[in-house]
Amino acid sequence: MPPHRPHRIVFANEKGGTGKSTTAVHVAVALAYRGAKVAALDLDSRQRTMDRYFENRRETEARRGIELPGARSAVFRGESVEALDSELARLGEGADFLVIDTPGRDDPLARHAATGADTLVTPLNDSFVDFDLIGQVDAETFKVRRLSFYAELIWETRKARALQRRQEIDWAVVRNRTGHVEARNMQRIERALGELSKRAGFRAAKGLSERVIYRELFPSGLTLLDKGHLGELGTSHLVARQELRTLVAWLNLPDPARQAPTLEAA
Numbered sequence: 401m402p403p404h405r406p407h408r409i410v411f412a413n414e415k416g417g418t419g420k421s422t423t424a425v426h427v428a429v430a431l432a433y434r435g436a437k438v439a440a441l442d443l444d445s446r447q448r449t450m451d452r453y454f455e456n457r458r459e460t461e462a463r464r465g466i467e468l469p470g471a472r473s474a475v476f477r478g479e480s481v482e483a484l485d486s487e488l489a490r491l492g493e494g495a496d497f498l499v500i501d502t503p504g505r506d507d508p509l510a511r512h513a514a515t516g517a518d519t520l521v522t523p524l525n526d527s528f529v530d531f532d533l534i535g536q537v538d539a540e541t542f543k544v545r546r547l548s549f550y551a552e553l554i555w556e557t558r559k560a561r562a563l564q565r566r567q568e569i570d571w572a573v574v575r576n577r578t579g580h581v582e583a584r585n586m587q588r589i590e591r592a593l594g595e596l597s598k599r600a601g602f603r604a605a606k607g608l609s610e611r612v613i614y615r616e617l618f619p620s621g622l623t624l625l626d627k628g629h630l631g632e633l634g635t636s637h638l639v640a641r642q643e644l645r646t647l648v649a650w651l652n653l654p655d656p657a658r659q660a661p662t663l664e665a666a
Contacts, residue, residue, distance in 0.1 A: 406439065406495040407654050408488075410517035414550060415533055416504025418523040419576035421449035422614050423607060423647075424501045427521075429623045430648045431497050432469035436656030439495040440471040441488065443502045443510055450501040451475045457621025468626060471499065481512050488516075496656045515557040519651060520569050523576045523607055526589050534573065535596040542588045544595045551600045558601060572651060573597070574607035605650050611640050 411424040424440070432438045442451040454473040461468055472495070476487050492498040500517075502510035514520055524530040528537060534551040535544050547555065558569050573593065593604045608614070613624065613636075622629055624641040633641075 406492040406498040407518045408498045409519045410500045410513050411521045412502045412514040414506045420523045425453045428471045428499045434656050436496040438471040438497045439491045440473040440499040442475045445477045448475050460620045520571045523574045525577050571602035573602045573604045576607040577610040
């Protein structure tokens, strides 16, 4: 029997400020609440936002004397692809899901992680500055002119994996921070994403809106799913929670109830 390999969810975008780490943490916690065993590797050893979030979460558990669903997390500090593959195998042992957060810049290890994803999540702000990461549009018509280097990389990787008869990459482009986007610009981006998705083979959906609550929760490591530990929530917070649940359902990740080896403490 081949060794168990967790489903790898890679959050990748060669641009910062798109809510990538926040989305990664919330998806990981959502899976843990479903009963999945989740491991998480942060490839940004300088910022280490995702790992810091889980670190804050563990400190809140200790301080309050509570137990919260979460992920076994680590920061990758190596420099080679071989070292990264070894760390992914070690950390993912016994897990149902392995969540990987990558730096918001062009990075060879991030590209390697993306090409090994089962589910690749690329968060974008609703702007053509971010859209340029995956495709270029005509300045007058806003129609897609060509794929970007990053989109071509994922396209070629998907073709190679199909030829090898391995599971294809499910590429999900998530539009974050849509709360303050001008309506006409939003419509243009929606049309351009729809056109590009047919050429590049990704799925696109609305992700997490711009909300102060996400920044406020970081020091405690809590998420919008931690009912009973957040105090009284306003209507906007309840809407944000449903937004997150809708996103996780849309990702269509495997059922975490499948049999897997036990995840031991790090």
